[in-house]
Each structure stands twice: as C-alpha cells, then as structure tokens.
Amino acid sequence: MRTETLAMILAGGQGTRLGKLTKEIAKPAVPFGGKYRIIDFALSNCVNSGIKNVGVVTQYQPRELNSHVGNGAAWGLNIHNGGATILQPYSSVEGEKWFKGTAHAIYQNIDFIDRHNPEYVLILSGDHIYKMDYQEMLAFHKMKKAALTVGVIPVPIEEAPRFGIMNTDQTGRIIEFEEKPKEPKSNLASMGVYIFDWAMLKKYLIDNQAKERTMEDFGQHVIPAYLRNNENVFAYAFRDYWKDVGTIESLWEANMEFLDPTHALNIRNSDWRIYSQNPSAPPQFLTAASNVTNAMIVDGCYVAGEVAHSILSHNVKIGKGSVVKDSFIMADVTIGENVTIEYAIVGEHARIHDGAQIIGKEKEIAVVGYSEEIGGLKDEEA
Amino acid sequence: MKKHKVCAILNLNEDGSRLAPLTDTRPITSLPFGCRYRLIDFPFTSLHSAEIESAAFFLTGNGRSLHDHIRSGASWGLDSSIGGGLFPHTEIDIKEAVETHQPNQLSSFYHDQIHYVVRSKADYVVVMGSKMLCNIDIQPLLHYHQEKGSDVTIMYKNVPKETCTASAAESHFSFDAEGTDRITGINLVSHTPEEVGRVALSMGIAIMRSEKFIELTTEAGKQNLKGDTLLLVKNQLEHNKVYGYEYTGYLKDIDDIQSYFDANMDMLNEDNYNALFNRGDAIITKVKNGAPTFYSKEAEVKNAQFASDCFIEGKVENSLIFRKVKVAKGAVIDHSVVMQGSEIGEGSHLEYVILDKGVKVGAGVSLKGTPEDVLVIKKNAVIEAEKGA
Numbered sequence: 073m074r075t076e077t078l079a080m081i082l083a084g085g086q087g088t089r090l091g092k093l094t095k096e097i098a099k100p101a102v103p104f105g106g107k108y109r110i111i112d113f114a115l116s117n118c119v120n121s122g123i124k125n126v127g128v129v130t131q132y133q134p135r136e137l138n139s140h141v142g143n144g145a146a147w148g149l150n151i152h153n154g155g156a157t158i159l160q161p162y163s164s165v166e167g168e169k170w171f172k173g174t175a176h177a178i179y180q181n182i183d184f185i186d187r188h189n190p191e192y193v194l195i196l197s198g199d200h201i202y203k204m205d206y207q208e209m210l211a212f213h214k215m216k217k218a219a220l221t222v223g224v225i226p227v228p229i230e231e232a233p234r235f236g237i238m239n240t241d242q243t244g245r246i247i248e249f250e251e252k253p254k255e256p257k258s259n260l261a262s263m264g265v266y267i268f269d270w271a272m273l274k275k276y277l278i279d280n281q282a283k284e285r286t287m288e289d290f291g292q293h294v295i296p297a298y299l300r301n302n303e304n305v306f307a308y309a310f311r312d313y314w315k316d317v318g319t320i321e322s323l324w325e326a327n328m329e330f331l332d333p334t335h336a337l338n339i340r341n342s343d344w345r346i347y348s349q350n351p352s353a354p355p356q357f358l359t360a361a362s363n364v365t366n367a368m369i370v371d372g373c374y375v376a377g378e379v380a381h382s383i384l385s386h387n388v389k390i391g392k393g394s395v396v397k398d399s400f401i402m403a404d405v406t407i408g409e410n411v412t413i414e415y416a417i418v419g420e421h422a423r424i425h426d427g428a429q430i431i432g433k434e435k436e437i438a439v440v441g442y443s444e445e446i447g448g449l450k451d452e453e454a
Numbered sequence: 455m456k457k458h459k460v461c462a463i464l465n466l467n468e469d470g471s472r473l474a475p476l477t478d479t480r481p482i483t484s485l486p487f488g489c490r491y492r493l494i495d496f497p498f499t500s501l502h503s504a505e506i507e508s509a510a511f512f513l514t515g516n517g518r519s520l521h522d523h524i525r526s527g528a529s530w531g532l533d534s535s536i537g538g539g540l541f542p543h544t545e546i547d548i549k550e551a552v553e554t555h556q557p558n559q560l561s562s563f564y565h566d567q568i569h570y571v572v573r574s575k576a577d578y579v580v581v582m583g584s585k586m587l588c589n590i591d592i593q594p595l596l597h598y599h600q601e602k603g604s605d606v607t608i609m610y611k612n613v614p615k616e617t618c619t620a621s622a623a624e625s626h627f628s629f630d631a632e633g634t635d636r637i638t639g640i641n642l643v644s645h646t647p648e649e650v651g652r653v654a655l656s657m658g659i660a661i662m663r664s665e666k667f668i669e670l671t672t673e674a675g676k677q678n679l680k681g682d683t684l685l686l687v688k689n690q691l692e693h694n695k696v697y698g699y700e701y702t703g704y705l706k707d708i709d710d711i712q713s714y715f716d717a718n719m720d721m722l723n724e725d726n727y728n729a730l731f732n733r734g735d736a737i738i739t740k741v742k743n744g745a746p747t748f749y750s751k752e753a754e755v756k757n758a759q760f761a762s763d764c765f766i767e768g769k770v771e772n773s774l775i776f777r778k779v780k781v782a783k784g785a786v787i788d789h790s791v792v793m794q795g796s797e798i799g800e801g802s803h804l805e806y807v808i809l810d811k812g813v814k815v816g817a818g819v820s821l822k823g824t825p826e827d828v829l830v831i832k833k834n835a836v837i838e839a840e841k842g843a
Contacts, residue, residue: 106746107762331748333765339745340765350741352529354731355489355774359724360757368746370762371490372736383746 075125077210078190078270079118080181082174083111083198084131089319092441093419097136100198102323103402103420105330105339106383107370108348109140110317111198115156116346118196119147121206124154125188128198129177131161131170140349147347159184173288179277190270195290197264201326202314203337203344204265209308213267219303220273222246222295223265225314235261236291238307246305249295260307263314266290272303313337324417324437327383327400331368353386361392377407391426398434408447419444460596461576462501462509463567463667465658465683466494466520467546468585472710475832476810480519482708483584486793486811488721488731489774490761492523493584493708495739498530503735504592506580507531507538510570512563514547523740530738541570564675571664579667581683582659587706587717589733590659598699599661605694606666606687608637609659611701612652618643619709625684626653627698637696640688654698657705658683666694704729715808715828718774718791722757744777752783761794768798782817789825807831 087099094102100111111128118126126149128141143149144156159181161170171177178185178195185193192213194206204223213221224238232253238260239248250256276297280287287293298305313336317323329335339346353372358364363378372387377394384390385402391409399416407413408426415432419442424430428447432438440446470477476485483494501509509532513520526533527540549562571579578599580592590609599607610627618626626646628639646653660683662670670686679685687696704726706717720726731737744763749755754769761777768785776794781787784801791808798804799817806823810833815821818839823829831837 333748333750340763345743347743350743352736352738352741354727354736355721355759355761356747357724357727357759358755358757362756364749364755365753366751367749369749369760370746 075188075190077123077125077192077194077206077267078185078188079123079126079194079196079206080178080185081111081114081118081126081128081196081198082177082264083128083137084134084171084177085197085199086132087199087318090323091320092439092444093320093323093417094133096133096442098130098133098198099318101133101137101140102199102317103385104201104317104323105327106368106385107350108346109137110201111137111141112346112348113201113203114196114198115141115144115147115149116344117202117204117206118194119149119347120344121204123194123206124149124151125190126156127159127181127184128156129159129171129181131177134158134160142349146349157184173292174290175277175294176288178273179281179287182274182277185270185274193268193270193273195264195266195268199318200264200314200316201330201337202263202310203312203346204310204314205344206265206267209265209310210267212308213306216244216306217304218267218306219269220295220298220305221267221308222305223263223310224260224307225263225310226259227261229256229259232256232259232261237261240307244306244308246295246299246307249291249299251291260309262291263310265310320417320437320439321435324400324415327417328381328398331366331381331383351386362390377409377411385420402442411447414438416440422446423448459576460504460506460578460580460592460661461571461574461664462497462506463570463579463581464494464497464509464511465581465583466511467514468583473708473714475830476711476714476808479516479833481513481515481517483513484519484523485708485714486776487587487708487714487718489759489776491737491739492520493587494520494524495737496587496589497582497584498524498527498532499735499738500582500590500592501532501580502530502738504596505531506592507534508541508574508576510541510543510567512543512546512567514545517542517544525740529740537575543570561675561678564671568668568671571667574664576664578661579664580659580661581667581686582657583683585708586657586659587704587708587730588657588701589703589730589737590657590701591734592661595659595661595699599697602635602697603695604662604697606660606662606670606696607699608683608687608696609657609701610654610698611657611705613655613705615643615646615651615653618653618655619707619713625656625658627656629654629698635698635700637698638691640684640691654700655705655707656684657701660686670694703733711808711828711830712826715791719772719789721759721774722772727759742777750783776811810835813837 083100085099087094149156169180237250237256239257315326317326356373359376362375366381367379368383374389376392377390380397382399387404390407393410396413401418402420404421407424413430416430416438418440421443422440423445425448466483468482470482484492532540627637630636630638747764750767753766756771758770760775763778765780767783768781770787773790778795780797782800785798787804790804793811796809796813798815802819807821808830812834814836816838
C-alpha cells in the first residue's frame, strides 16, 4: 500500500532559550498544560488529519522524547501499514549521519522516506502548540499544483521581525522569503509546516549534496533555491491559535492561556483530541484544608494548600499552608508546607522544602529545574 | 521469576444482586470505583506486580463492560505472546443450562479451569475474585506457601465481626490452636461464640500447586460445587494442609450498595487512600485521553477526589467525582459518588447519592439520601426539577 503523505516531525531542536528546561530534554519533550508534551500537538494533528506514517527526527537529548513517543501507541500509531518511527543520527560506513539543519536531517533520512514511497512529505516542527488539519493544507497544495506549500500565520506586524516572513502575490504564491526582516513587507510568518512533492525535494537535496553541500536548512537554503528556480511555492494561511513556546516567558504565557476555559485551542473538544501518554495514577485528592480555584489539575495530585490560577501536572504534592499562584508545576513535584510559589515554572521531580519562596514576576518568570531541590538543608545550615 | 511459574484463575461470577441497579448491566468486577478504576483493576494490578502474565477469568451474564475495559489485557501485561495471555471464559450460565441434560459429567466450568491450568504449564495457581477490594502482594503469599509446605494457602484479614456482610457469613476461619495458622474450619459468622469480637475473614484468594488445584477441582466438580474458592477446600481440610496468610492492608467486601458507598467514602480518609493506592506500584487501569480537570474561579472544593477531564464550577465536598463530570455554578455535591460523564445542573443539590454513569441532573434539582440509605440513580437517567415544586 502506497503512502500518499508521510509526515516528518523535526524534533531535534536544542531550544537553548528555554534554559534549564532544555538542559536535559529536547524542546519538543518539554511538558505543557498539565499532561502533555509539546510534540503531542504535532503528533495528534497528524493522526487527526489521517496521516498515520510519521517519522520523528531526533538528535539533541533524545532520551525523554524517545521514551515519550515510543512506538506511537498513545496516538494510535502502533498499526499495520503505519506507525511512528524514531529517526536518530548514527555512525555509518560513509561517516556520521548527524543533522546539520532541518533540510540536512531530511537528506540523511532519504532511505526511510523512500521506503514509504510517498507522493508528498509533510514536514513539521515538534515545538509548536496548535491544532491544524493538514488535509486542508494538502488539498490547497494539490489545487495550486504547488511544488511546495508553506504554512503561514498572520502575526502582528510589529512582531514580524522575529519570524521568517513570506511575501506573496495576489494568488498566494510566494515571491519572496525574508528571514527575520528588520522592515517586513508582510505579516505572514512561517509556521515551520511544509508540504513538499517528494520527488522534487529529493532531487534538490541529492543534487545539492553532490555539488555544493550547502542545503542545510529549509528556511535559509531550500525555500530560496525553490524561489530562484521559479518553482510553484505557495503560502497557506492558518488562522487559529498557534504558539511558538521557545522562551520561558512564552512557555509560561501559553500555559496561562491554556488555563482559560474559553481558550481558542479548546482542549476539551473531543472532535480534535490531543493525545499523550497517560500514566496510571490515583485520583486527585483535594483535602479539607485545600483551596483550589481557577486551576487545572491532573491525576495523582494531592493538594492540602492553596492553588490559584495555576496548572498542576501528574503526581504533584502540595502541603498545608502552601500557596501556588500563576504558576505551571510539572509532574512529580513535591512541595512542602508553607511554601509560596508565584509566577513560576517548576520542573519535573523538583522538591520544594517547607517554607521556601519562589517568586517571579509576570515578565520575569522564576524557573526551578528538573529534580532541583529548593530550601531544606541549605536553610538549616545557614 | 521463571516464566509461567504462576497462573491465575479469576472467579468473576460473583453475586451482584444486592448491588442493583449498579449491577443491572455489569458484573461486580466492572463496577467503577475510586474516581477512575474498575474493581478488576485491583486483582489485575496484583498479577502484574507479581509478573504473572497468564490469567483465565470466568464470567456469568453481560460481560460487555468488562471486555471493553480490559480489551487484550495489555495494560496489565497480560498479552505476552510468549506463553502469556488473558483467557476469557464467559457464558458459563448458558453452559450450565445445557449440562443439566447431561448428568454425570464434569461440568464445563471445572473442565475449563483444569484445561486452562494444564495448558498454562504453570507450577502454581492463584485463585481470586474481585469483590474483595484490596491491594495484595502475591509474591510473599507464594513464599509463605512454600515455606509452610502447605497444600493450599488462603489469604484472610482479621476484621471486627460486625463488619462481616450477609454473604460473608460462611467465610471465616478457625485455626487448630490459638496463634497458629493451620485452618481447621470454615465457619458461619453466626456460629462464632458471642464473646469473639474479631474473625479471620477469607478474602477468597488462594494459592496452591497446579496438581493440587486439579485434584481439588476434580473433586469439587464431582460434587457440583460452583464458583467460590473456599468450596474447593471446604470438605478437604482434614486431608490437606491448609494455611491462612494474614493480610493487613485495606480490605472491603463490596457486597451491597452500603458497602460500595462506604468503600468509596473510605478513600477520603488519607490512611485508607494511601493503603489502597500508594502501596507499592500504582493501580493500573485502562488509561484514557482527556484534558486536565478544570476548577473555575467560583469552584469550592473540600475533601474530595476527582478524575481528569472534569469541569467544576460548583461546590463539591466529601465526594468522589469520576471522569468527564460537569458541575455547574451554584450546584452543591456532598457525600456523593458521581460516575463518568454525569452532568449536574445549576443550583442542584446532591447529598448521599450515587449517580451511575451519564446521569443528567437538571438545574435546581434536589436529590437526597441518608448515610444509612444512599440514593442510587440509574445509568443515563435524566432528572429534571418538578414543575411548580
């Protein structure tokens, strides 16, 4: 059975702007919204769009990501004629197959893609929060007889200099691409979502590799090359919620937006679910001493303190007299008694001892790293 | 542990008649419990913790909800392709009806059990049910059994006599002497002397060698005894060394509405909650996707448990709320168990109520039971406030 569309999720990003949170795990594996990891959105979008062959390209700190994606069973991808495949760089007789960039990562995996012999390759980034039906974009791609369709999202023009900006003509055809322009001519930012005709992309990658060996990145090299050669390159505008959670502030902000029950992402809509691993954990226990308002909480949590405008992930314990406000607490965090946490992101497995204070500000979010310990012994020594 | 050393037989044909209407369309074993579990999750988790990969279960009546929950058994590691597996034996009531026309044969119930044990190639068989809610560790039970050189070892718990339910009447042990654990009698609660305050209640969990199981089962089959583990050894105590192994964790005999309700409420006590859920590995259940539970600005929640994917805007106290439950503004829920997918309308008031799955309670409805007489609302019922009331 031939695969019409194969998805390749580029999940190797280092995500240095997330500081401590990406020191040990790849950005797409960073937890989000209480029970998700960022890559769940791209993976779920694939499944919901009927694309059941997905390659997940990993490179940087892949352990957490690999164990999260596994065989893809959580997304219904453990099926005949489909599935999730982790694609990691490796040493081969021709040398090490490390990925120098997004396009180079695809080049290194040509064998994998060819085995599925797809007509189209959908290339996604593993680090954005959004719900999107890729079939609609594919229909657009076919209708336009495009060689490449780039998913774009209109952003406020003042923010456009942060993005790769597509300038189009009246038909939606991309005539110019500018990476982080100082004076943008349009507000159509690339979402990092591409549909390529595989045969043509493969030819570009192989020809280039045989000569200049310069084609490392889609934004910097491949799209400009397509434009130079006058290929049919179109922009497909997406108008729903889309968020790049590349910084601590944007990760915090996206979590706080997620808390809003009227949020555009509409996580409770069962017509377009976001799937994830679901560990078995006891029911959440809000004790007689607790006070929980405007919060999202998942299984395994135990709350004896106050939680306001915050998200608690799996197995978070909060002792008596503690207050958690405007914060995102990741899984397996233990918070002692009389702790105050405000405007913070607390990493998985962190331990916050009795009486500790973690207080950030709206534009300066406090971060506790994975497995970090705050308070406790240090205080006793002082 | 060597592969296939222990196999399991789950007698799930338990009498659920006193749990109606909750058991109208489901066996006791698939009763929802503790916000997100079914009773079967507890024995299955014990099998998983003991690395037992093969189990047969015996079921009467409608098994749809059980099959939907357990599927291949993969969640509990019961789908290994190497010797493991989950072996369903259903419709045993139908087979029984057929057998009444063919007397003098080993009933298919026992035939199936023996067949399974032989095929499993296991050295030992653990037999259990699911209405005795507990979280047991099978490994120490096996070690104890081996240490004692026992023929059959049965798990029990010392409980206050008054807590024994009606059906548990013929299920407590007497030992050959004070302080020893060789079982010499299986008795009726009503036959114990009045001054005895505590009894050794059988949990219906037994371990024995496969050959012993086959021997006892063949005998029970000839006498046409059915279902209960204790029936295997009841008349064989003199010829076999039968020992009791004491369990000290949380136990509740889920036998009627009251005990079911009490068991749920027990979980709001931290000692019980930890004894059942935080003892060793987490209890495994069929996991589902769903959003985190949301508590609004107006929510007032005290001493309550929730599964994920709920939407809570009202007041919830001393209650257990299952998945995908919506509680509207101004609604008050106290001392209640609200199962999956139920919706509680604005300004409604629930007290001492069990709502089965998918119940819709309209706005302004008042439903009240008492601690001794809990009100049960059937699955998918729609309850609106009476006009003009």
